Amino acid sequence: MNMAGSYAVNLDFEACKACGYCRLVCPRGVYREGPAFNRKGFKVPLVAEESLCTGCLRCFYVCPDFCLDITPSASGAVREKTL
Amino acid sequence: MDRLAVKYLRPRKTPSTACSGCGLGQVHKKILLAIEQLGLGINDIVWGTGIGCSGRQTFNTWKGDNFAGTHGRVYALATGLRLALPEDKKIILTVGDGDAFGIGLSHLLHCARRNAGITVIVADNFGYQSTGGQYGYTTPQSRVTDSSPYGLTDPNWLQNGLDILNLLRDAGAGFLARHLSFEGQNAVESIKRAIGNKGFSLVHIIYPCVTHFGEISLKTGDREAIFRWFENLFDGRSGDPGTPAFKSGIFHDAVGARPEFSAALKAWTSSLRQKENPRA
Ligand code: SF4
Ligand code: SF4
Ligand code: SF4
Numbered sequence: 001m002n003m004a005g006s007y008a009v010n011l012d013f014e015a016c017k018a019c020g021y022c023r024l025v026c027p028r029g030v031y032r033e034g035p036a037f038n039r040k041g042f043k044v045p046l047v048a049e050e051s052l053c054t055g056c057l058r059c060f061y062v063c064p065d066f067c068l069d070i071t072p073s074a075s076g077a078v079r080e081k082t083l
Numbered sequence: 084m085d086r087l088a089v090k091y092l093r094p095r096k097t098p099s100t101a102c103s104g105c106g107l108g109q110v111h112k113k114i115l116l117a118i119e120q121l122g123l124g125i126n127d128i129v130w131g132t133g134i135g136c137s138g139r140q141t142f143n144t145w146k147g148d149n150f151a152g153t154h155g156r157v158y159a160l161a162t163g164l165r166l167a168l169p170e171d172k173k174i175i176l177t178v179g180d181g182d183a184f185g186i187g188l189s190h191l192l193h194c195a196r197r198n199a200g201i202t203v204i205v206a207d208n209f210g211y212q213s214t215g216g217q218y219g220y221t222t223p224q225s226r227v228t229d230s231s232p233y234g235l236t237d238p239n240w241l242q243n244g245l246d247i248l249n250l251l252r253d254a255g256a257g258f259l260a261r262h263l264s265f266e267g268q269n270a271v272e273s274i275k276r277a278i279g280n281k282g283f284s285l286v287h288i289i290y291p292c293v294t295h296f297g298e299i300s301l302k303t304g305d306r307e308a309i310f311r312w313f314e315n316l317f318d319g320r321s322g323d324p325g326t327p328a329f330k331s332g333i334f335h336d337a338v339g340a341r342p343e344f345s346a347a348l349k350a351w352t353s354s355l356r357q358k359e360n361p362r363a
Contacts, residue, residue: 020306021104024306057267061265064264
């Protein structure tokens with residue numbers, strides 16, 4: 001079973017175009033409105049709750065700009081135990 | 084860049100120049116995932132296009148061989164390439180609805196008739212969006228567009244009993260599927276089956292043009308509203324009888340039922356040579 005806390009959510013800040021689809025489809029509320037703009041002027045979402053990610057990949061499939069990667073995190077197992 | 088982009092796309096071309104929220108990148112990503120999951124590399128694929136948003140943003144980002152044909156003529160060019168290239172080299176074309184279902188339709192049908200070993204991905208944004216949002220052959224009925232300010236009266240290929248995929252099936256296509264760009268692995272599976280088919284395959288993927296179709300036809304720039312409108316096309320939940328309704332998945336699968344064009348032509352040529360010159 002996919003476990004929360006086992007995944008790293010990597011968002012390429014400069015490549016993001018702030019469409020917001022990742023926020024829209026994430027069932028776990030991992031993303032939030034971000035505080036900062038990138039060099040192209042897009043207000044990039046914030047990966048606010050990475051530890052809640054279950055690795056479902058919904059955000060990965062809808063990100064149109066190749067700027068999201070969901071990878072099993074090395075420290076995930078440890079984090080899971082401390083929940 | 085994500086790992087797919089690092090592996091397959093030219094860094095100078097990434098991120099693309101597509102508008103924020105354009106669904107084309109979602110189509111593009113699914114093709115790359117299919118390529119990756121089939122274990123194919125840069126040198127296994129020649130990537131071509133016709134013209135428009137769907138071509139411009141995809142073919143020349145590919146690290147391997149790629150080419151742009153003329154509008155609507157890429158199917159004929161690719162048929163020639165099919166003859167010239169080794170059988171295991173895959174040809175993938177990313178084209179738009181205007182190119183495939185309008186300007187190039189005749190060439191496309193002949194490609195299907197010949198069962199040429201080509202995978203066509205039609206990234207459909209419901210019209211001519213790169214030129215400002217004029218209507219095309221899949222623009223939903225009655226919609227206001229840049230070229231139909233009082234609403235579209237022309238029938239399209241997707242409503243009122245017509246389906247362009249029926250035409251392609253009757254023309255002899257071996258594999259046909261339809262998806263929405265927001266979909267996940269199921270769309271990737273269709274593309275894998277299409278690329279794996281030695282004959283002609285086409286996957287029709289509908290995606291949102293947020294800038295022109297969104298602003299002019301849906302009268303909103305709100306990404307969530309546009310996302311939901313497109314999602315509902317596939318769930319039959321639009322509630323509007325004038326809006327097209329689609330089923331996602333495989334439309335027709337007759338992979339392997341007919342000989343592939345280039346293989347058949349090469350076999351016939353070599354049998355002729357044998358006959359004419361048996362000692363050669
Ligand atoms: S993989 Fe799933 S749970 Fe994790 S951030 Fe993406 S959508 Fe949310
Ligand atoms: S889906 Fe991708 S491009 Fe869109 S806001 Fe999220 S990370 Fe940025
Ligand atoms: S004009 Fe429309 S289809 Fe073209 S890149 Fe922009 S959103 Fe995409």
